[in-house]
Amino acid sequence: MGYKAKFRIWRGEAGEGALEDFVVEVNEGEVVLDALHRLQATQTPDLAVRWNCKAGKCGSCSMEINGKPRLGCMTRMSTFTEDETITVTPMRTFPVIKDLVTDVSFNYQKAREIPSFTPPDNVKPGEYRMQQIDVERSQEFRKCIECFMCNNVCHVIRDHEENKPAFAGPRFLMRIAELDMHPYDVADRKNAAQEEHGLGYCNITKCCTEVCPEHIKITDNALIPMKERVVDRRYDPLVWLGNKIFKRSGSGSGSAKSG
Amino acid sequence: MTQTTAGRPTSEPAGRKQRAQIKARTLRTDRWWVAPAITFAALTSFLVYGFWAIFDKSYFVEPYIAPFSSPCLATSCPEGARFLGLAPFGDWWTLPPGFLILGLPAGFRLTCYYYRKGYYRAFWLSPPACSVAEPHGKYTGETRLPLILQNLHRYFFYGAVLIGAVLTYDAVLALRDAEGNWGHFGLGTAILFINAALIWAYTLSCHSCRHITAGRLNHFSKHPLRYKMWTFVSKLNARHMLLAWLSMYSVMLADLYVRLVAKGIINFPFA
Ligand code: SF4
Ligand code: SF4
Ligand code: FES
Ligand code: FES
Numbered sequence: 001m002g003y004k005a006k007f008r009i010w011r012g013e014a015g016e017g018a019l020e021d022f023v024v025e026v027n028e029g030e031v032v033l034d035a036l037h038r039l040q041a042t043q044t045p046d047l048a049v050r051w052n053c054k055a056g057k058c059g060s061c062s063m064e065i066n067g068k069p070r071l072g073c074m075t076r077m078s079t080f081t082e083d084e085t086i087t088v089t090p091m092r093t094f095p096v097i098k099d100l101v102t103d104v105s106f107n108y109q110k111a112r113e114i115p116s117f118t119p120p121d122n123v124k125p126g127e128y129r130m131q132q133i134d135v136e137r138s139q140e141f142r143k144c145i146e147c148f149m150c151n152n153v154c155h156v157i158r159d160h161e162e163n164k165p166a167f168a169g170p171r172f173l174m175r176i177a178e179l180d181m182h183p184y185d186v187a188d189r190k191n192a193a194q195e196e197h198g199l200g201y202c203n204i205t206k207c208c209t210e211v212c213p214e215h216i217k218i219t220d221n222a223l224i225p226m227k228e229r230v231v232d233r234r235y236d237p238l239v240w241l242g243n244k245i246f247k248r249s250g251s252g253s254g255s256a257k258s259g
Numbered sequence: 260m261t262q263t264t265a266g267r268p269t270s271e272p273a274g275r276k277q278r279a280q281i282k283a284r285t286l287r288t289d290r291w292w293v294a295p296a297i298t299f300a301a302l303t304s305f306l307v308y309g310f311w312a313i314f315d316k317s318y319f320v321e322p323y324i325a326p327f328s329s330p331c332l333a334t335s336c337p338e339g340a341r342f343l344g345l346a347p348f349g350d351w352w353t354l355p356p357g358f359l360i361l362g363l364p365a366g367f368r369l370t371c372y373y374y375r376k377g378y379y380r381a382f383w384l385s386p387p388a389c390s391v392a393e394p395h396g397k398y399t400g401e402t403r404l405p406l407i408l409q410n411l412h413r414y415f416f417y418g419a420v421l422i423g424a425v426l427t428y429d430a431v432l433a434l435r436d437a438e439g440n441w442g443h444f445g446l447g448t449a450i451l452f453i454n455a456a457l458i459w460a461y462t463l464s465c466h467s468c469r470h471i472t473a474g475r476l477n478h479f480s481k482h483p484l485r486y487k488m489w490t491f492v493s494k495l496n497a498r499h500m501l502l503a504w505l506s507m508y509s510v511m512l513a514d515l516y517v518r519l520v521a522k523g524i525i526n527f528p529f530a
Contacts, residue, residue, distance in 0.1 A: 067288065
């Protein structure tokens with residue numbers, strides 16, 4: 001039972017562009033990405049759209065549908081009424097290459113700025129002993145498909161391009177939380193989160209959580225716990241006093257890892 | 260500079276690859292403003308009520324004390340209302356006694372991670388809703404004064420535990436009748452108990468509480484007891500928003516109820 005769906009799609013290159021209207025047939029069970037592909041096949045062979053898996057697992061087809069960050073391959077046409085005009089635009093926070101395809105290299109840059117897993121010197125690979133409950137929290141974060149819709153929706157950089165150098169975005173603050181919670185990671189993630197990766201910019205308004213297609217509780221389980229860990233290190237007068245006394249007596253260890 | 264995201268030029272140098280030029284503040288088609296509008300109205304109503312209640316003098320009627328004015332620590336408090344019979348603040352304190360303790364619960368809710376989300380969105384519009392541009396030209400979040408003080412939330416949590424204990428104590432005292440004999444159970448008693456329970460649920464579901472129980476640890480398996488507590492608090496924590504609203508309205512209604520009884524407006528036998 002197909003019908004003619006109305007689309008308004010942003011088309012252009014390198015920032016310059018405009019919304020253009022299209023009418024395209026859609027059939028039962030289809031998703032927005034199917035409609036875009038039919039447009040490519042029948043009317044606009046040069047329409048640029050990035051995709052790979054069509055199964056919500058590769059994180060390539062991030063776009064904004066009716067103003068909300070969504071995966072094109074996971075947004076069912078049945079969620080719209082037949083007479084509705086569906087607006088499709090590229091992610092707003094990243095520069096546009098062409099049409100719906102954005103240059104997401106900001107995210108790869110931020111990923112590189114985070115030092116990788118740093119085990120203690122005296123534990124060799126193969127000697128790690130952890131139980132399931134020790135890694136459970138991090139496993140939630142590993143569900144991330146790197147669609148970067150959380151970084152795209154985050155108002156810290158979406159509305160303030162100038163904050164980009166100072167802010168890693170929810171995706172990578174979550175990565176820092178993952179490493180900080182790791183039983184065998186000894187790198188200083190807390191000061192780094194606050195000073196180098198801009199955790200303080202996050203005002204926990206939870207848009208990252210709202211858009212995450214993997215339903216990761218980014219704010220509740222990664223960002224807020226990380227903020228609390230930073231408080232331990234930097235804003236807790238008792239801990240601060242303890243560290244002072246510790247350092248003076250010369251017995252302070254370099255790592256203040258707890259537990 | 261041709262790039263605009265919310266009708267505002269950004270600092271990106273011209274000539275570099277740019278964001279899609281879209282003038283609209285948002286392309287959302289749903290009623291995204293409903294949620295912040297409700298939050299705004301609900302929080303405002305609470306503030307208005309709180310402002311009235313703090314100056315209202317009828318906060319005590321044997322055996323009930325209104326939660327907004329408890330613990331009552333001033334000499335102006337009626338004999339029976341004094342917390343543990345004490346009046347540690349002496350005669351010089353002439354303002355309503357509620358002011359003495361107001362800071363604790365107010366600070367707790369003001370720095371609460373959920374309320375922060377609520378008022379940053381509804382009052383400061385930062386952002387009003389997801390993928391709706393905020394109206395501010397500059398944004399530094401919680402990186403500097405005054406908002407960096409939000410990091411003090413956990414100290415208010417410790418204070419809130421005390422408040423929870425006091426409200427429970429008040430509910431237990433409400434098991435006496437006006438003459439001080441145990442065994443009374445009025446509608447007011449039930450209301451104070453329900454309120455105390457909701458306040459506890461809200462307090463224990465706090466993110467700082469979750470962190471303190473075991474969230475700060477990396478080796479859960481080495482601390483089985485704390486891990487158990489964390490698991491319990493995490494379950495509550497998932498309902499933190501709901502508990503924030505329930506406890507806010509329960510404390511408001513309990514407070515109002517006691518005041519209405521004290522004013523004689525409610526005077527049925529089981530009050
Ligand atoms: S919760 Fe923080 S990181 Fe997530 S979208 Fe909001 S401000 Fe950005
Ligand atoms: S955390 Fe969620 S929204 Fe963010 S990149 Fe990963 S899958 Fe996408
Ligand atoms: S195409 Fe892979 S997530 Fe949509
Ligand atoms: S009370 Fe809401 S997070 Fe602490």
